[in-house]
Amino acid sequence: MEKNKPVIDPQDVVIHVDNVSKSFGDLHILRDVDLKLYNRENLVVLGRSGTGKSVLIKMISGLLMPDAGSIRVLGQEVTALSEKELQKLRLRIGFSFQNSALYDSMTVRENLEFPLVRNKRNLSRAEIDREVEDVLEGVGLSQAINQMPSELSGGQRKRIGIARTLILRPDIMLYDEPTAGLDPITCLEINNLINDVQARYNTSSIIITHDLACAKQVSDRMVMLLDGRFERQGTFHEIFDTDDARVKPFYDYNFIR
Amino acid sequence: MTCFWFRSVLEKQLISMWKKIRVLLLEFAKIHRFLMRFFREVVSPPFEFKEFIRQCYEIGWKSFPLISLTGFIVGFVFTKQSRPSLEEFGASSMIPALISIAIVRALAPLVTALIGSGKIGSQIGAELSSMNVTEQIDAMEVSGTNPFKFLIVSRVLATTFMIPVLTFYVAGIGLMGGYLSIISKDQLSMLSFFSQVFNTIKMVDVFAMTFRALVFGFTIGFVSTYVGYFSSKGTEGVGKAANSAVVASMFIVFIEELLIVQLLSLLT
Structure with missing residues (x-):
């Protein structure tokens, strides 16, 4: 099923x-890569393992620096920012990690509070609680508030990871393999959540994946990383309407013809 | 022909040696940057006071059972081993004075630091390393939190503060062990034991003990956080980080002990 695309x-x-x-x-x-993400767009980046998809979004969030080229995020040149400016910009970027990266010594509540209490120090206890409950409700896991990450399933961890990034109300979401290692039904739930996040919080997102069902369901546009370059871009059908031997196996593996 | 072979072997050896020196120099530069960053971050707000208290509890309070047992055994065994030699010279009445000097001047800070290196060093090294492997440190960074301040500064300050506290405790419990060892064979009141102890110890000894403990505490915190923070990825990296944190901390503590002893003997 494909989504209704925003304008x-x-x-x-x-x-x-x-x-x-x-x-x-x-x-x-990565070699001379060019990419644009438009406002309120869900852009899926496809590619084989080890082609630099995760490296790309780590560079966008300033965790890694490029060797050459420029990365402008919300009008700011990431490579030229000071540590403090970068920290400020990062508050507008949500990063959902492949393994969720939940702080395993903290409960779900503490995980969600963590970015909030550090970045919005004037919030009262009641306001923090309200924010946490609101964002947990958004990902459908209100009941998990006092659980430890080790007590959660893979899908629940993903949802909490996404909730933790949403608590700062980011303008941009970066998803690194959001459905990796999950069963098909949970994948479907995560895909719906990605679309819900886009609609509810008006985010623009880059979704790194090699799960074509996910790509088809959440993408407004797709790009494919081949040999360190973006060689194909367009809608799902435009990407796979080819005989390119590097592209076809992707489709064949995911949708056995 | 032989000359050519010799030249090529020599060239290879020199290149490999230069590569090793380069790696070593780069590591020193990295350590220097880490140290400078620590001193910069420690004085700049916001301060992670809650995390500091939590680390003091983790590092200090949870080490009390192990430290108590070790301190007591050290005091007890040291007294037991010293007794025959002193008795031989008819100086068994000097045992309280001897153990007080030995414990306060050398054993308490050193034993605490070694136990601390093993327990606290491995704990911090493994914890930070596994946070690194599971991208928790990256997650902190992208959520607008300074992981260096939260993870490194709080832990180094906590070890620097708690190792001296534990050292005083080990000194006390070690002296108690010594006293119990004495009364297992002789009759001596606790009052006269401790009056001998306090008559022997000078204020400078207490200052020296505190200074040592502060240096050792900082070393354990700094080394184990450095090793954990920069550990290689993968589960093997976690094991290596825990191991390196212990070995490197202990090694540096011994070198520092040697230097501090020299320094104090020059000053006193």
Whole structure:
């Protein structure tokens, strides 16, 4: 099932990756990559493992720096920001990690409060509680508030991870393999959640995945990373309407013909 | 021909040696940056006071059972072992004075630091390393929290504060162990034992003990957080970080002990 696409203004760019390259030692991961994310758009980045998809979103959030090129996020050049400016920009970017990255020594409530109490120090206890409950309700896990991360299932951990990023009301969401390692029904729930987040919080998102069912369900546009470059982009059908031997196996594996 | 072979072998050796020196110098530069960042972050707000208290509890309070047992055994055994030699010279009445000097000047800070390196060092090294592996440190960073301040500064301050507290406690419990060892064979009131102890210990000894403990506490915190924070990814990295934190902390503590002893003997 494909989603109803929001109206996208091509002038309203929230992320502009321009000519970016990244290597680790002799290993060239990304070569002169260009990418634009428009406001309120869900952009899916497809590609094989090890092609630099996660590296790309880590560079967008400033966790890694590119070797060359420019990355503009919400009008600010990430590579030129000071540590403090970067920290401020990051409050507007939500990052959902592949393994959820929940703080395992804290309860769900403490996990959700953590970014809030550190970045909005003037909030009262009641306001913090309300925010936590609100965001937990948004991901459908109000009952898990006092549980430890180790007591949650993989799907629940993903949801809490997403809730933790949403608590700061980001403008941009970056999802790293949101459905990896989950059963089909939970995948469907996570996909619906990604669409709900877009509709409810008006976010623009980059979703890294190689799960085509997820890509089809959540994407407004897709790009495919091949050999360190974005070589194909468009809708789901435009991407896979090809005989390219590097692309076809993706489709064949996910939707056995 | 031989000359050519010798030259190529020598060249290879020199290149490999230079590579090792370069790695070592880069590591020193990294340690220096880490240290400078610590001193910068420790004085700049916001302060993670709640996390500091939590770490004091984790590092200090939870170490009390192990520290109590070790301190007591050290005091007891040291007294037991010293007795025959002193008795031989008819100086068994000097035992309280001897153990007070030994415990306060050397054993209490050193034993606390070594136990601390093992228990606290491995705990911090493994915890930070596993947070690194599971991207929890990255998650802190992207949620607008300074992980260095929250994780590193709070832990280093907590060890620097708690190791001296534990050292005083070990000194007390070690002296109690010594007293019990004495009364297992002789008759001596606790009052006369402790009056001998306090007559022997000078204020400078207490200051020296505190200074040592502060240095050791900082070392354990700094080394184990450094190793954990920069551990390699993967589960193997967690094990290596825990191991390196213990080995490196203990090694540096011994070197510091050697230097501090020299320094204090020059000053007193």
